[in-house]
Amino acid sequence: MTKEKEYLKKLLQPIALPGGRFLPSRILPGPMEGVMTNDYCRIMMEFDLLPAWITPFIRISEGTPRRKKLEGRLTPFHPIPIVAQIMGTYRGHLAATAGILSDLDGVLGVELNCACSSPTVVRSRSGSAHLRDPEWIRDTLLAMRDSAAVGGIGVKIRSGFESPDELPRILECVSAAKPDWIVLHYRTAKEMFRSVPDGYRRFETARRLLPETILFASGDMFTCEKSLEVVRKTAVDGITPARGLMHNPWLIRDLEAVCRGETPPERNVVPFLLRLVEFVAESPVWRTGLILEIARNVWGSDSERFKSLTKDPRPDAMLKNIRGMG
Ligand SMILES: Cc1cc2nc3c(=O)[nH]c(=O)nc-3n(C[C@H](O)[C@H](O)[C@H](O)COP(=O)(O)O)c2cc1C
Numbered sequence: 001m002t003k004e005k006e007y008l009k010k011l012l013q014p015i016a017l018p019g020g021r022f023l024p025s026r027i028l029p030g031p032m033e034g035v036m037t038n039d040y041c042r043i044m045m046e047f048d049l050l051p052a053w054i055t056p057f058i059r060i061s062e063g064t065p066r067r068k069k070l071e072g073r074l075t076p077f078h079p080i081p082i083v084a085q086i087m088g089t090y091r092g093h094l095a096a097t098a099g100i101l102s103d104l105d106g107v108l109g110v111e112l113n114c115a116c117s118s119p120t121v122v123r124s125r126s127g128s129a130h131l132r133d134p135e136w137i138r139d140t141l142l143a144m145r146d147s148a149a150v151g152g153i154g155v156k157i158r159s160g161f162e163s164p165d166e167l168p169r170i171l172e173c174v175s176a177a178k179p180d181w182i183v184l185h186y187r188t189a190k191e192m193f194r195s196v197p198d199g200y201r202r203f204e205t206a207r208r209l210l211p212e213t214i215l216f217a218s219g220d221m222f223t224c225e226k227s228l229e230v231v232r233k234t235a236v237d238g239i240t241p242a243r244g245l246m247h248n249p250w251l252i253r254d255l256e257a258v259c260r261g262e263t264p265p266e267r268n269v270v271p272f273l274l275r276l277v278e279f280v281a282e283s284p285v286w287r288t289g290l291i292l293e294i295a296r297n298v299w300g301s302d303s304e305r306f307k308s309l310t311k312d313p314r315p316d317a318m319l320k321n322i323r324g325m326g
Contacts, residue, residue: 028083065097078105131160137155184217227241
């Protein structure tokens with residue numbers, strides 16, 4: 001078997017976690033707060049497009065949420081396996097929350113978000129703000145591990161706060177806590193969503209420094225080719241495409257097909273969008289944001305199909321319009 005084929009096969013292998021749990025695959029969805037709503041979860045699971053979730057962050061502020069509340073937060077993601085992501089400032093509450101979450105039905109593990117670079121989040125000393133104090137990340141992961149009797153403990157980071165030169169020290173601290181996985185978004189917090197020409201080099205650095213740690217890559221995986229190129233060139237263990245799932249909701253299933261040596265079938269987004277409109281129409285509030293966002297990503301904002309959807313965004317009109325696209 002060629003080296004490339006070995007990589008592809010490996011992407012489909014599960015990852016063992018403490019307590020006999022498993023991440024079912026190494027191709028997992030990158031969380032998207034605001035996008036992964038009830039309707040998004042419903043449509044993605046009805047079309048069977050994901051092996052598991054990494055949820056968008058659950059914000060833990062000045063208290064530990066009750067078990068019932070956390071159960072409620074995870075309701076949209078059932079019944080497929082869940083990695084629950086948390087983000088916050090206070091170690092004690094984060095650790096206690098990890099303990100509760102790891103004990104909930106369907107939860108494989110808990111991931112600490114140290115990657116969100118939204119100015120509000122950073123101002124509240126949360127998300128990527130922790131990259132400036134990697135010892136805090138290490139100690140928080142250790143506290144989460146102590147609190148969670150079973151299940152995996154992971155962390156999502158960026159390559160630095162100000163500069164990718166911070167990456168080695170961040171990795172040294174984080175790996176001292178022996179997380180079950182690290183997701184690395186290759187941009188720094190300061191780079192937000194800007195393009196970075198040396199992104200792959202940052203993955204290579206992480207791989208070189210942490211040859212034994214399960215390392216997931218994040219950043220700009222919009223197609224199968226691009227996603228698999230990252231694995232081939234940088235030898236990361238897994239990938240977490242996020243915005244690419246808006247361009248192609250089948251992206252993860254297509255990647256899995258390629259890893260099995262198959263050619264992904266042609267995909268028709270029309271039945272997907274029709275069903276999504278039905279779901280959104282059943283919700284208490286009619287919101288077209290998600291439908292238009294997916295349509296824009298799939299067809300492009302200049303396409304006639306997208307433009308025609310924006311002209312009459314009432315449910316019946318949208319249904320008729322999309323049905324006509326056949
Ligand atoms: C709308 C949106 C919401 C996001 N929410 C989260 C989040 O809740 N947790 C997280 O770890 N990353 C979040 N991300 C970051 C993505 O998971 C991912 O790391 C980033 O978009 C880069 O990957 P991509 O180029 O494949 O999208 C979000 C990204 C977007 C676009």
